[in-house]
Amino acid sequence: MFLSGNEAIARGGYEYGASFAAAYPGTPSTEIIESIIPYEEIYAEWSTNEKVALEVGLGASLAGARVLVAMKHVGVNVAADPLFTAAYTGVNGGLVLVTADDPSMHSSQNEQDNRNIAPFAKIPMLEPSDSQEAKDLVGEGFKISEQFDTPVLVRITTRIAHGKGLVQCQRRQEAPRREYKKDAAKYNMLPAFARRKRVLIEERTAALREFSEGFSYNKIEWGPKEVGIITSGIGYQYAKEVFADSVSYLKLTLTWPLPEEKIRAFASQVKKLYVIEELDPYLETQIKALGIKVIGKELIPNMFELSADILREKILGEGLPQQGGEEGELDLPPRPPVLCAGCPHRGVFHVLKKMKVPVMGDIGCYGLAVPPPLEAVDSTVCMGASIGMAHGFQKASAWLGDARIAVGAIGDSTFFHSGMTGLADMVFNKGAGVVVVLDNRTTAMTGHQPHPGSGITAKGEATREIAIEDVVRGLGVEDVAVVDAYDLEAAEKAIRHALDYSGPSVVIFRRACALLKGLPQMPPLLVDEERCTKCHICLSTGCPALIHHPDKSVTIDANACTGCTICAQVCPFQAIVEVGGEVSG
Amino acid sequence: MAEVTNVLLVGVGGQGTLLAARILSGVLQEAGYDVKMSEVHGMSQRGGSVVTFVRYGHKVHSPLVEKGSAHLILAFEKLEALRWLPYLKANGTIVVNDLALLPAPVLMGKAKYPPNALDILEEKTGKLMVIDAAQVALKEAGNIRTQNVALLGALARNMDLEIETWEKVIRENVPPKTVEANLKAFAAGGKYQ
Numbered sequence A: 001m002f003l004s005g006n007e008a009i010a011r012g013g014y015e016y017g018a019s020f021a022a023a024y025p026g027t028p029s030t031e032i033i034e035s036i037i038p039y040e041e042i043y044a045e046w047s048t049n050e051k052v053a054l055e056v057g058l059g060a061s062l063a064g065a066r067v068l069v070a071m072k073h074v075g076v077n078v079a080a081d082p083l084f085t086a087a088y089t090g091v092n093g094g095l096v097l098v099t100a101d102d103p104s105m106h107s108s109q110n111e112q113d114n115r116n117i118a119p120f121a122k123i124p125m126l127e128p129s130d131s132q133e134a135k136d137l138v139g140e141g142f143k144i145s146e147q148f149d150t151p152v153l154v155r156i157t158t159r160i161a162h163g164k165g166l167v168q169c170q171r172r173q174e175a176p177r178r179e180y181k182k183d184a185a186k187y188n189m190l191p192a193f194a195r196r197k198r199v200l201i202e203e204r205t206a207a208l209r210e211f212s213e214g215f216s217y218n219k220i221e222w223g224p225k226e227v228g229i230i231t232s233g234i235g236y237q238y239a240k241e242v243f244a245d246s247v248s249y250l251k252l253t254l255t256w257p258l259p260e261e262k263i264r265a266f267a268s269q270v271k272k273l274y275v276i277e278e279l280d281p282y283l284e285t286q287i288k289a290l291g292i293k294v295i296g297k298e299l300i301p302n303m304f305e306l307s308a309d310i311l312r313e314k315i316l317g318e319g320l321p322q323q324g325g326e327e328g329e330l331d332l333p334p335r336p337p338v339l340c341a342g343c344p345h346r347g348v349f350h351v352l353k354k355m356k357v358p359v360m361g362d363i364g365c366y367g368l369a370v371p372p373p374l375e376a377v378d379s380t381v382c383m384g385a386s387i388g389m390a391h392g393f394q395k396a397s398a399w400l401g402d403a404r405i406a407v408g409a410i411g412d413s414t415f416f417h418s419g420m421t422g423l424a425d426m427v428f429n430k431g432a433g434v435v436v437v438l439d440n441r442t443t444a445m446t447g448h449q450p451h452p453g454s455g456i457t458a459k460g461e462a463t464r465e466i467a468i469e470d471v472v473r474g475l476g477v478e479d480v481a482v483v484d485a486y487d488l489e490a491a492e493k494a495i496r497h498a499l500d501y502s503g504p505s506v507v508i509f510r511r512a513c514a515l516l517k518g519l520p521q522m523p524p525l526l527v528d529e530e531r532c533t534k535c536h537i538c539l540s541t542g543c544p545a546l547i548h549h550p551d552k553s554v555t556i557d558a559n560a561c562t563g564c565t566i567c568a569q570v571c572p573f574q575a576i577v578e579v580g581g582e583v584s585g
Numbered sequence B: 001m002a003e004v005t006n007v008l009l010v011g012v013g014g015q016g017t018l019l020a021a022r023i024l025s026g027v028l029q030e031a032g033y034d035v036k037m038s039e040v041h042g043m044s045q046r047g048g049s050v051v052t053f054v055r056y057g058h059k060v061h062s063p064l065v066e067k068g069s070a071h072l073i074l075a076f077e078k079l080e081a082l083r084w085l086p087y088l089k090a091n092g093t094i095v096v097n098d099l100a101l102l103p104a105p106v107l108m109g110k111a112k113y114p115p116n117a118l119d120i121l122e123e124k125t126g127k128l129m130v131i132d133a134a135q136v137a138l139k140e141a142g143n144i145r146t147q148n149v150a151l152l153g154a155l156a157r158n159m160d161l162e163i164e165t166w167e168k169v170i171r172e173n174v175p176p177k178t179v180e181a182n183l184k185a186f187a188a189g190g191k192y193q
């Protein structure tokens, strides 16, 4: 089969007897659960956030299932609390946690090398270097997890997750359910029990180190011994690409704990030793601590993605001939992603910008309201940060003597992920901040996964739809409004009211993501040339269905236009109309 | 070093580059090659620039195509052809769809779309093939959604792979109702002058 790393991991879960999977979406990890959902043998859920996903997974492990949990690199930060103590409790059914890191931040707010998590949390880690290994190592992970009584981290990066390769597949092997036995000292990490476990973890690590020495995936490929390369994950592929069979390799796959004897033995046989790894000097630091001399980060960058080109340039001092000229030689217009035509976020941010309030943003498609022309967002940090930050901003301003109020703008999926606790804080601490919830009925950014407010599960079953307004009221917010995100006048009125209100306010803007299937069709709009004064106010909404022509006229691409009417509402001259008619307010 | 051939499929999110890359990879597998295909998902649906790398040979290691090393670039749009030009190898071939999709900064009047994209491509590349995929899809296949397969037809002409294999893989990868239209588009794309 021709599978991406993510599809291969899902397949691995299937083949090696997983019966349970939980995750919160996040690029580049999302397709793991999406590819597991169709397997009838495996229960799969989108959990509310990554911490919950891991806790759900740990509970399922206790119940005796083999469990796969997946998340993006920053998701592991959210799940760190249960993870670091699951390292103490250990498991019942095998538990594999996949972390999908995003070097170069193709779709992430930061770059972090989650290999560091393994020694920090003291759990073993496997690093596949292609789709085949991604599948196989899920099986090895389950075995290690059950044999050593520990969660196992499988760490992939974007190029493994989204790179497709040929994979040999096999039939599913059922993993017999492991009986649950109550064991207070194993599963209750009270200080007395935890102290005992702390000692056992060191013993487990020693045993795993021993195992690592003989683990067949930690493998030496002998070639000429002038140069030796120690590498792991995608770094192995880039090294092979450049050096082929001209050097010797130690390819590490169980990268915590490291097989120290194997590393020593390899190092003693080669004249010059390089460590080739993307991001942090993770292997390098540990190998140097063994007293072994290696060349690593003095040549190879510690940020952004690695590539064969970089190795060629930094180690061999070569570049490739370039035919089409240097990048940047032609002055080309960029093609950044934009809020889609008909996006319900557009109008809300247009209004927020107009009102000139500080907007503490969040993580979601509305990140596209940061760049021009909307430029409506002041901060973007992590999921859920908008509400806490808006509260802190307002409180500090009041404390320091002015009445500035910040608006926290958060998506619906993000609200359930980590917005609710921030809102409780705002109520509890007598804040007067304003929270705008952009309820587009889905987790749009990562490809439309359902969430607790969607009324449907990962497996496609109908479920109770949790209404955000009920949650908000339940948390003690008294000033709550639900507004159509396509109605700019109502939006402005609601936000103005919320800003004036003395306590915490929440305005929920409800309108489905324009990319969702089965939405009511609205007729596209067009520009009435007679009325259009070419003022270009419509262009300030940044809608990609509006076309600005060299003669300064504006037309509407009827194929792209969804008829949302935001542009018509901002036009001061009523020059944007329905085909054959007017647009009412 | 074993020979590996590098192909880039470039375009704009939503143009069907992914399906095209999947078909190409399928044909290469049928032909007995080791294949790696790499893309970055995430914001692709939001109208951004997209690229898929396809590499094939006896054994492929890196999933990435490096600058100056693409034997073939299949561009679904002209500006994207220019953008990825630095990836083309000396004497590499570029097949480009004669289509301009205006990016947001151009739509907003903040930047200019290069007026002479095809001339620049002509001047900078060893071998250039221009095809109007929309015309092929509409006129020859009667289905505008077969543009990506029409482009594959033009690509196939520059690759040494059996036409029957292409047809088989196309059949397996497109919606059953559109098989005939897609096969027509593929054939017409291959004959386009």
Ligand SMILES: Cc1ncc(C[n+]2csc(CCOP(=O)(O)OP(=O)(O)O)c2C)c(N)n1
Residues within 6 Å of the ligand: A024, A025, A026, A027, A050, A072, A074, A075, A078, A108, A109, A363, A364, A365, A366, A383, A410, A411, A412, A413, A414, A415, A438, A440, A442, A443, A444, A445, A446
């Ligand atoms: C901790 C964490 N988990 C997951 C992600 C990936 N991610 C980015 S945006 C997003 C979803 C946002 O959904 P929503 O808040 O509903 O906004 P929308 O994209 O629908 O506008 C996710 C899951 C992340 N950045 N951080």
